[in-house]
Amino acid sequence: MWRVLRFLLRYNGETMKIGLTGGIGSGKSTVARLLREQGANIIDADQVARDVVAPGSPVLAELAEAFGQDIIESDGSLRRQELAKRAFRDEASTAKLNAITHPAIAERIKTMLEAANSADEAALVVLDHPLLLETNSDALVDRVIVVDVPADERIRRLVAYRGLEASDAKARIERQMPDEQRRARADYLVDNSGDEQALEAEVAKLWEWLHAVQ
Numbered sequence: 001m002w003r004v005l006r007f008l009l010r011y012n013g014e015t016m017k018i019g020l021t022g023g024i025g026s027g028k029s030t031v032a033r034l035l036r037e038q039g040a041n042i043i044d045a046d047q048v049a050r051d052v053v054a055p056g057s058p059v060l061a062e063l064a065e066a067f068g069q070d071i072i073e074s075d076g077s078l079r080r081q082e083l084a085k086r087a088f089r090d091e092a093s094t095a096k097l098n099a100i101t102h103p104a105i106a107e108r109i110k111t112m113l114e115a116a117n118s119a120d121e122a123a124l125v126v127l128d129h130p131l132l133l134e135t136n137s138d139a140l141v142d143r144v145i146v147v148d149v150p151a152d153e154r155i156r157r158l159v160a161y162r163g164l165e166a167s168d169a170k171a172r173i174e175r176q177m178p179d180e181q182r183r184a185r186a187d188y189l190v191d192n193s194g195d196e197q198a199l200e201a202e203v204a205k206l207w208e209w210l211h212a213v214q
């Protein structure tokens, strides 16, 4: 059943675009990988965030203007740790960082979504974005999919598989949008509280749902 579902999804005459989000450790990247294996075109917002600060980019120049020229390495690349230290020092600095980077990221994502649509090869276009809702990037997609796992289990996975300290994992989760709020803005919830095999079945259900709503 899983394989036969692989065909083009359309929405309002265009390739369907979904936004995929969830708290840290919820399994977004894993869901994105499963969708890619089924022919979806994935736009990875984390990758876009890295691309917009590439050496020589206008965003990098703006960051250096705001946070100091020494956040740039002699080879022109961004010293991430140093920028993080300065930008996450207080709320005003974080807001300054976001004001510089978020519009550039959103702009590039928009262009990529348009290009994906005209390429028309993909069964589905998936915007994998940890801050989809926080940055209101849900306006760019047709449907919002939230990967949902209780926070305790996410902490367990982040410690077991990503090597985070439990206290660090907990603190990161607490800095994010509360799960309730994220769930309230979802068109569809993917339950990833089971094992990876259960997740495959959940993603197959998601495909069915997407075909039903298109």
Ligand code: ADP
Pocket (backbone or CB within 6 Å): 022, 023, 024, 025, 026, 027, 028, 029, 030, 031, 157, 158, 161, 162, 192, 193, 194, 195, 196, 197, 199
């Ligand atoms: P996110 O991208 O949302 O931060 P990941 O997809 O990287 O989350 O998943 C976090 C970790 O949990 C990864 O190591 C991943 O392999 C693992 N993982 C994902 N889904 C499951 C699952 N259902 N059971 C066990 N581990 C899982």
